[in-house]
Amino acid sequence: MWIVELTFTGGPERLAARPAHRDRLVALHRDGTVLMAGPYTDDTGALIILDVPGRAAADAVLAADPYFTTPGVSVTDVREWTPLPL
Known part of the structure; x- marks a missing residue:
């Protein structure tokens, strides 16, 4: 699994791009690619x-969504993660 961390700054571009980005996250959640996001x-x-x-x-998922290159959105970290089997 992979953790993607984003940093936001103010700006209308980010807010304008957010609805399409969230729709994409929902679709990726349905197919099991996105486990959680928020x-x-x-x-x-x-x-x-x-x-x-x-x-x-993981990079392909990011490249397919223009939100990640929208002004006001920065991908600050992408790291592999191994959750505990609880």
């Missing part, structure tokens, strides 16, 4: 958990 409560960023086989697949 903004931090202070709206300074967000966290997305991807269930993909490797870094190239």
